[in-house]
Amino acid sequence: MFSIAAINDTESKEKWEPLAPSKEAQEFHLSQTYHDGLLKLQAKDYEKARELLESILKDPIIANSKVETIANGNHLHHLRFLALKNLATVFLELGSSYYENALNCYLQAIDIDAKDSVLWNHLGTLSCSMGLLSISRWAFEQGLLCSPNNWNCMEKLLEVLIAIGDEVSCLSVANLILRHWPSHSRALHVKHSIEETDTAPLAPKGIDRLEPRHVRLKFLGKRKVSDMNQEKVAATKKLKKRVQVKLPEASWVALINTLLGIVHPSSETVGISADIPIIIELAFSTEAMHALEKKDHCVESDSSVVPVKDCNIEREIGGAVKEKEHAVSEEHPQERRSTRLERLRNQKPEKEELEFDNSKDPSSGILQYLETFVLERGFSRVSAGSLCLKESDPISEHTVVSNFVKETSENYGAYHMAHLLLEYIASKCEHLSRDTALKILELEKLTRHWGRDRKPECTLFLAELYYDLDSERSDIPDESKRSDIPDCPSCMVEVAYHLSKIVESGSLDYASDSTPISWEESITDSSLKSFQGDQTAKEVLDYSKKAFWVRYFWLNARLSILEDNKAKAHTEFFRCLSLLDKVGIGECSILIQLPHCRRIRELHINRIIHEINLLKIDFLLEKTIPELMEKELYSECVNLLATLLFPNNFPASAVKTEGTSSVELSALDVLIKACQKSKSIDMEVYMNCHRRKLQVILESTGMGESVVAPKTSYKNSSESWDQLVAEEVKAILLCISQVKNFLDQPGNSSDMVVPRDCVAGIQSLLLTVMSIIPRHLLSKRYSDSQHADGIEEKLKSCFLDAAIGFCKLQHLDSTTSTKYQVELIIGLHNLLAEYGLCCGGKNCAGEEGAFLRFAIKHLLAVDMKVKSSTNSPDGLGQDMALPDKLCRNEIKPSVAEVPVEKNEINKIDSKKDGSEEKVGYREKEQSEQESKQILEDTKEVAEEENDELELLINSALDQCFFCLYGLNLRVDGSYEDELAVHKNTSRGDYQTKEQCVDVFQYILPYAKSSSRTGLVKLRRVLRAIKKHFSQPPEDLLVGNVIEKFLDDPDLCEDKLSYEAGSEGFLETITKCIIPSRTLTEYKASLLHSSEPYLDVYRNLYYFLAQSEEVSASDKWPGFVLTKEGEEFVQQSANLFKYDLLYNPLRFESWEKLANIYDEEVDLLLNDGSKHINVVGWRKNSTLSQRVETSRRRSRRSLLMSLALANSPDQQSEIHELLALVYYDSLQSVVPFYDQRSVLPSKDATWTSFCENSMKHFKKAFAHRKDWSHAFYMGKLSEKLGYSYETFLSYYEQAMTLNPSAVDPVYRIHASRLKLLNACGKQNLEALKVLASYCFDETIKDTAMTIIGTFGTSSFGSSRTLEEAQDGNLEASYAKTGEGSIQMEGVWHMLYNDSLSALGICVEGDLKHFHKARYMLAQGLYRRGGSSDLQRAKDELSFCFKSSRSSFTINMWEIDGMVKKGRRKTPGLAGNKKALEVNLPESSRKFITCIRKYLLFYLRLLEETGDVNTLERAFNSLRSDKRFSLCVEDLVPVAIGRYINALVSSMNRVESTGAKINPDCELEKIFSLFIEQGSIWPDICNFPETRGPETSESSLYRFLHQYIVSLELDNKVETLETINEKIRKRFKNPKLSNSFSAKVGRHASLAWCRALIISLALITPLQQVSSAESQAINPSFGFLEKRRVLCVDLQSDFWSSSFEDPSESQMLEEKWRPVLSKIKNVLICNKVLEENLGIANSLLKSCYNFFRETVSVTLPSEINLYLTLPPVATAGEILPDSEGVEDIDVSTPRKLLWWAYTLFHGHCGSISQVIKYMEENTKAKMKRGASTSSVVPSIQSGGNSEPEAAPRVVQAIVPDSLGGDSCGSTSRPL
Secondary structure, three states, rough: OOOOOOOOOOOOOOOOOOOOOOOOHHHHHHHHHHHHHHHHHHHOOHHHHHHHHHHHHHHHHHOOOOOOOHOOOOOHHHHHHHHHHHHHHHHHHHOHHEEEEEHHHHHHHHHHOOOOHHHHHHHHHHHOOOOOHHHHHHHHHHHHHHHOOOOOHHHHHHHHHHHHOOHHHHHHHHHHHHOOOOOHHHHHHHHHHHHHHOOOOOOHHHHHOOOOOOOOOOOOOOOOOOOOHHHHHHHHOOOOOEEEEEEOOHHHHHHHHHHHHHOOOOOOOOOOOOOOOOOEEEOOOOHHHHHHHHHOOOOOOOOOOOOOOHHHHHHHHHHHHHHHOOOOOOOOOOOOOOOHHHHHHOOOOOOHHHHHHOOOOOOHHHHHHOOOOOOOOOOOOOHHHHHHHOOOOOOOOOHHHHHHHHHOOOOHHHHHHHHHHHHHHHHHHOOOOOHHHHHHHHHHHHHHHOOOOOOOHOOOHHHHHHHHHHHHHHHHOOOOOOOOOOHHHHHHHHHHHHHHHHHHOHHHHHOOOOOOOHHHHHHHHHHHHHHHOOOHHHHHHHHHHHHHHHHHHHHHHHHHHHOOOHHHHHHHHHHHHHHHHHHHHHHHHEEOOOOOOOOOOOOHHHHHEEEEEEEHHHOOOOHHHHHHHHOOHHHHHHHHHHHHHHHHHHOHHHOOOOOHHHHHHHHHHHHHHHHHHOOOOHHHHHHHHHHHHHHHHOOOOOOOOOOOOOOOOOOOOOOOOHHHHHHHHHHHHHHHHHHHHHHHOOOOOOOOOOOHHHHHHHHHHHHHHHHHHHHHHHHHOOOOOOOOOHHHHHHHHHHHHHHHHHHHHHHHOOOOOOHHHHHHHHHHHHHHHOOOOOOOEOOOOEEOHHHHHHHHHHHHHHHHHHHHOOOOOOOHHHHHHHOOHOOOOOOOOOOHHHHHHHHHHHHHHOOOOHHHHHHHHHHHHHHHHHHHHHOHHHHHHHHHEEEHHHHHHHHHHHHHHHHHOOOOOOOOOOOOOOOOOOOOOOOOOOOOHHHHHHHHHHHHHHHHHOOOOHHHHHHHHHHHOOOOOOOOOOHHHOOHHHEEEEEOOOHHHHHHHHHHOOOHHHHHHHHOOOOOHHHHHHHHHHHHHOOOOOOHHHHHHHHHHHOOOOOOHHHHHHHHHHHHHHHHHHHHHHHHHHHHOOOOHHHHHHHHHHHHHHHHHHHHHHHHHHHHHHHHHHHOOOOOOOOOHHHHHHHHHHHHHHHHOOOOOHHHHHHHHHHHHHHHHHOOOOOOOOOOOOOOOOHHHHHHHHHHHHHHHHEEEHHHOOOOHHHHHHHHHHHOOOOOOHHHHHHHHHHHOOOOEEEHHHHHHHHHHHHHHHHHOOOOHHHHHHHHHOOOHHHHHHHHHHHHHHHOOOOHHHHHHHHHOOOOHHHHHHHHHOOOOHHHHHHHHHHHHHHHHHOOOOOOOOOOOOOEEEEEEHHHHHHHOOOHHHHHHHHHHHHHHOOOOOOOOOOOOOOOOOOOOOEEEOOOOOOEEEEEEEOOOOOHHHHHHHHHHHHHHHHHHHHHHHHHHHHHHHHHHHHOOOOOOOHHHHHHHHHHHHHEEEEEEEHHHHHHHHOOHHHHHHHHHHHHHHHHHHHHHHHHHOOOOOOOOOOOOHHHHHHHHHHHHHHHOOOHHHHHHHHHHHHHHHHOOOOOOOOHHHHHHHHHHHHHHHHHHHHHOOOOOOOOOOOHHHHHHHOOOHHHHHOOOEEEEEOOOOOOOOHHHHHHHHHHHHHHHHHOOOEEEEEEOOHHHHHHHHHHHHHHHHHHHHHOOOOOOOOOOEEEEOHHHHHHHHHOOOOOOOOEEEEEEOOHHHHHHHHHHHHHHHOOOHHHHOOOOOHHHHHHHHHOOOOOOOOOOOOOHHHHOOOOOOOOHHHHHOOOOOOOOOOOOOOOO
16 A cells, blocks of 8 residues: 655645555455465365455455456456356365355356356256256256367266256267267167167166266266155055056056956956955056066055956056057156157057058148248137146146046045046046047946946036037048947937936026035145135136036037027027126136047137027028028128127137038028129128138038148048038139239228238148148048049149148238248248149149249249349338348247236235346346347348348249259259259250240240349249240341441441431431331231241340340459450340340330440450550550440440430430440540550541530430530530630539539639640730639639720730831830730739649549649649749659659549548639539549659659659559559650659769769669660650650760779679679670670670789789798709799780770779789789788689670780799799790680689699689589688698698698699699
């Protein structure tokens, strides 16, 4: 802690408040605490470690930090993560009581880092030990996501899944382990156990055979054999005996069979007394089942159990085991039953049903998928049955049976247990199988007269079972299957018996208050206790009482109907209705469920009303309805019947029938007929009628119960059912079409929508039909029939009609998502393909493939809708813009949801904690934020879904076309997956034109109504058709009128251009196209040539051209320059030409054809300017010819388009395009013109094009006042030489029409600037015109005032002329001079005004508007002021420099689509306006500007002497990646400007006499000579660089000066370098000339002389004395013969034939004193120590000179002699003297010998010297070592160390040359 206070603060010394520690200090403290905690953990001091780690987590800096992932790199988050992990370890060490704390720590750590697989492993292990298997499974699965190869997580997850009982997932994990470790024993065992099928009948199967086990996992409650029942029996033994019976399975059938065997034993067995208590033992475990098998399932007995020898029970149980093969086991608290066991327990025992179930339906999955497309219903019902007594969730049968056995363990015998069983089942309200129901009724009959009465509820339950079985029996047409069900009379008798038993019980006395006497007894005490103090419970009690009587009266009414007592039935139904009116929980509609009934599973008020209404309808059908129909009162009939059939907007289709209702079907037929004949169709009633009728037909045979899998399939002998269903399905199709037509009528409002309930109901029924028909076909229902084939075809037709109707119903709902429509068609297509029906059936037109034709038509329409909606301002619309989860709500309120929610709400404690309310508020706020986020992301999601939807539509259409026509549209490999080949896919390969015509005729209506976006889908179809119609017939192509019109050289375009837009122009130009015939005759010839395919020829090419990508601009750059690009344009144009052959007056084709040719010209010139320079363009005449041809064709196509244009907007647009085509031919741009020598010639053609362009711009301007038209008319007026006032007024008009455009502002002031330079300073009329268009109003007023004075007073007036004629010349001259000065002042004012206006055009965001910048630089340059040249260069340098380079092309192509100017500038009228670029700039114009500006900028650089920038310029132009090819021909110009600047710089130095070394400029010129010497002749002849100082001879003179300067400075290395460069550069004779040869010879001579001078400078000059000579020869005699080298130089080698005498004189004056000293100098020793490095360098340089010397005359004044030492000391050495040998070798060898002797101190033969140098050079090249500055002498013994001093003894030691060191001795030492 520390404190800070002011130095002069004397008052608060005692009140200083210490500052809080810094964040870094806090983090350090926490890190230290964590370290201490780890130490305590390591020392096993867990309490202290816990205290320290918890203190870290509780610290505010940690606790208040936002939880983030470790990936953020936050140290505190990492510390928190580690503390949590280690704290969890501490809790684990403290014991199981702290496991929950450890679990919380792990969960918090996972929030920080969820990618730590080790952490997930720990969490899973801990959760398993705590019994939290779900969390454990989740943890191990997440661990595998983080680390897929984590063995711990894989093995532990396998055991956890075994403990849970998830068989499918367990098998998947086992396979995963085996993929990594194929021999893993545990995984192999698990997989074998699950997949094994051959097991004992009662043995557990699959995962139930496994027990979880793992060395590191603890399972709290493994599944073990439970002997709870045995213990309970032992604990509750009574004195009396008991019978113990084992059940093979815990099912009602098995239990009832056991009771039946005791109550009614067979005659062959000895029965058991039904009054002896029974102990039911269930086979809970695998061990128990094996024991049961070993004992043959006998009835066991112990000391207290009576032995039973009856084998009847054994046979029944055994039979049940063989039939079911079930194994029952008690559920683990944390596990669920396996899928296999659940399937086996739900199997049906009947042989027929089992056989039928084995025939699997291959399309059942698709039908289930299609069920999801059924529209949501608009109403929901609440199931009151969900409030039935116990729990709302269903309990499995074996659990219920087990519970019942436990509850009835204290029974009194079989009768008592049967009684309890019936009461128990009646109170459960559960679904019962048919077998269970039959067994229950059988047991009821046998125990009916036992001494105890049943409760009324049980009696009613039994009556309902009898009635239900009777209804079911009557609906089964197969007599063989009715045998198990009692006949009708017996069932009705039993129903009446049980109803009478209810009456006998006296319950009717309580009918008034709806409270049966015995009802309270049916509710157990526990149930009453659970209802105490609960309002909902009271409502349930009240509901249950009344529901009993509703059921009673309902059943009584149905029985009365069967007895034909309709009056009594009516009374009973009204009693039901009155009771239901009194029943209600809240405001919810009530539904009484009857799950034990198979025919009627629910009772509600609408069913009762429906039954009452049917009774009324039956009465009305007798007389009233027929009378209304006869009187044609259809609306009254509809209102009357609809009110009864569909009361309160509740459709009767929601009510299931109990059988065929002839009354209802008759009423529906009448109502349908009335609806059809009504003036206005009531859609809801009409569709409800068809829905109800189809439902009645289906349910009358028991087939309407299930959508996907009907419960059974029965044969109908009369086959009337099939006929009725098929007719009704066709009627539904007709109904849908009528409703659709009614909705599409123009008079109907858009608010009219089809009821969703009707659509959803009919869809569900159609799915039912679609599920029934395949089952009939698969089961070969009509195999025995003589008309099997015909019936099968009818069924298939019905199936197809149902599929089409299902789709059409969905399309009636406008809110249905487009994606779901497409997915539905795909799903139905797959369904039909499963049965081979997708191509079957006929539509209303009799065409095959009804469904596919419907699907293609709808998909094409949807595709067009999707593509058009993509470009709409609202996006994709409602069905595609929102995400998938928002488009289609999947919320389907179930029957049981609302009451349960109410019950739960009522159970909420009123003293609920306020924190829960806060949590709810937060959740609500969070959901609102999520909704906002979803809406924000809607656009992005919509784009992605749109792409997916287009792919989906494409795929569906491709498959439909392939199946219907056999046309594979994916042969181009654009899709990864291939099309599916269905059973009846068309095998047509489109080998004939007839097949193509069929396809084309089908898609033609869609193509005609589609835009281009819709035609794109048909592209591949049209391409396939075009293969057979590749071009029109040959006779049409021979005299192709379109080709002749486009290329006819005799056609007068000027005349057509003059008449364009006038009346009769269409007739004129049509005669030019078809000169010898009328249009009618021409069309007749087309009919004769193209029949019978005229429709294809007339439409195919146009639609194909619309769908194809005919624009070459989408290809790669330079595409049109290639042969491939030329063919592409030709093919695209041919499509429109072929179409115009058949439709010569089609405006769109002419317009598109003109666009194609105009685009080709644009791309040829733009790409040619970038990829082919002007030189290459001139060499390729084909490209120029293509441009001219396409321009001509474009003009003529536009002329024809103009004749066909109808609206003024179209005419204005075509006029503008024509004008631009003409104008484009006038521009002086690359690649045609190079802005230097090749310029456009302004001949008659040029003038004609200008005039035609002007005409069309004027006509376009007359149709539409556009500023660009006025702008171009001004430019054309300027080109044609019109008056100043004319074109300036056009520019001003353009400025007025578009005040924000910078283009006319620039153009008017650039023209003013040109005119001011052209007209001069004394042209009064020009100045007056130009002054009227000033940018600044004040300058305009001033200039006009001054010019106005000239017209009345001084300059050029008649008075002045008179004075001159009268002889007053002085006065005249004075006035004229004064006027000239004023005129010049006006000129400058106007000039500056134009410059300031142009300056505005390049300010701010318009800084890249380079045209104005160039004109501004031109204006400054031409004005010629003192600083204007530099200002012009600075202004233009913006385009050619950047912050990183002194020269680079910093220009950007002007794009009119991007508004670059956004600032306020003063306008002409003084107002403020925002200038912006409006006209785009073509690439060729942009390249032209670069070239033009570059030429001018190079000129400015030369004139300002900016040598450095010029040097950078030509180097940058050669290496520029973007523009090097475009400006390649300007590089020599830049070099020439650079040379001129260098020469000017040297001349300025010479003229000023400054002492500045010009060698730098000379060196730069020499470098240019080396790099660009081959183009020097061209550079010298360029107009831009031609001059006396830059002639070829002058440039070479500078090279000679440079060589002389190097020789004066004796720069041997530089001379050696330039000789090497010259030799390499001019090795090719083609690059050499006489000038370069002279330079090469001069350089070689200068190198030679520099070597001589350098050697002379280091040669020692002292003479050898006699004493030294004596010292050499005292004891070695052979040394007397050793010779030394003597050098003698002459003085006459300075002059040469190619050198300037003055320069030779300079060299001689400087170096003669040095060379004159070399006279007979003996070289006996090495050079001095300080000159060894120089000698070494000279030795190598001489060797290089010796190797690289060319044939050049070298100075021969170098004389070398070999002499003996005595002779050398005797006096002067003469060549002819004795002992002196003259060396006669070439000059390079002499220099090499001389240098070698100086370095080594002795001489050898020249061959030895050369060999030494070669070996030394090779050795260094092999070693890769760099050359040292000193070459050491070679000593004997290989010592290479250099000598310390130049002694004579050491100098004569032999070296390693292999011979004598003396040149005259050949004997080796």
